[in-house]
Amino acid sequence: MAIRRVLLDEGLLLELLFGRPLPMGQGDRLWDLFVRGQVQGYVTDVALGQVGRYALRSGGLGSGSLQPGSLQPGSLQPDSQSLAETTLERLCALFNCCPIDPAIMHTARSSQLGLPFALQAAMASHLGLDGIVSHRPLDYVTGTGADEVLVYTPGHLLTDCAPGYLSARRSGLETQYQDDALVEQRAWLGRLEHIKVCCGQDRPTATVRLQTPLGYTYQETASGVGPVDAALKALNLAVNRFIPVADVQMVHYRCLATTADSPVSAVVLLERQMALFPGRGLHTDVIMASIDAYLDALGYLIFCDRL
Known part of the structure; x- marks a missing residue:
């Protein structure tokens, strides 16, 4: 079954906006999935709050388009408030914002996961999403398997949704294996x-x-x-x-x-x-x-x- 509705992990969202680029250009391709509407993205209001705080410190997105890695941490600028508001407006236009209500908080507090991850897992389950996309899937793993949700890495999501991504990667791997067939x-x-x-x-x-x-x-x-x-x-x-x-x-x-x-x-x-x-x-x-x-x-x- 194709992946259509996912919650974007708070840590991954911050990395896409403020951090280092993902390996093999995955960040740009992942962002395109949401921009083109191939995948419906959801984020919690807590994640947006974190983005707002980072945007205040970095000076926001500026006048360019919203792209992964386009934000660089820097000193606080005089117009950081308006730029941070612009950042959040663009994110709200691109993603579905999901407020955490008392019921979600109660479910998360009874989970074996850490609270930030339990909140997002509870939200994904409550909304009936296909899963969570995260660059750190082990953060959503418990020792007993309880309270776990489906978690996809960026590469997994791209393989399922991005046209030509899997065939391009397979072609590159096959070429490399042919060149080094005798080398372990x-x-x-x-x-x-x-x-x-x-x-x-x-x-x-x-x-x-x-x-x-x-x-x-x-x-x-x-x-x-x-x-x-x-x-x-x-x-x-x-x-x-x-x-x-x-x-x-x-x-x-x-x-x-x-x-x-x-x-x-x-x-x-x-x-x-x-x-x-x-x-x-x-x-x-x-x-x-x-x-x-x-x-x-x-x-x-x-x-x-x-x-």
Whole structure:
């Protein structure tokens, strides 16, 4: 079923207007969906209030058209009040404004989600929308699955709604796979030569030695809240010596084993510039499974950067 009515997440709205551009030009394409009426957009009055406060500080949209990234934070201008009002008027003309009433607030307060996300989830459910579009879908995930709504990333929404977007992306991917058919994603990260994890009364410490594709060797040591956390931090430091990954964040991690002696399946989700990169690993050791999953996600991230 096609996606037709969505609530635009407050954080995504602020990023589109004031923040960094979304990867692969997704921001411009996403905005076009609402401008052309292909998708009906909804925003809460709380989100509009946040936009108004940012517009006051940045000086509003100015005389140009409403486009993602067209606002840059700056000092307060004398006519910021009128410019902020113009900003909100344009948004109200483009989106359906949804006031949060006491019933919505009551539903949100009983939710397991954080209040800002619970309010938007309750609003989407109350209006019977197709879902919420957000660049941080994990903000709407609970441990039990209760109070959750359908959440779409900008890429998911574009794939469903934007003509030619999916075929263009598929064509680019197929071309890249043909060029690198014999090259594994993991090969770009080099080879893991050695890993040592020490646990005891102190914080766990891990040492990782990684050999790059050019033959250079980098060794890093890090401590963490657990052996897996320490190992992944050390691995990230080693990779960052030859590939910039300091801005990469792990936003999801999960390990699963059927029995005590069965292989461990690890899943990680990395985030960089509002784009998500999944990775999986399978090993009899939980630390090695986690490292394999982390390297798998990093390899996918580097692959996407090359497109």
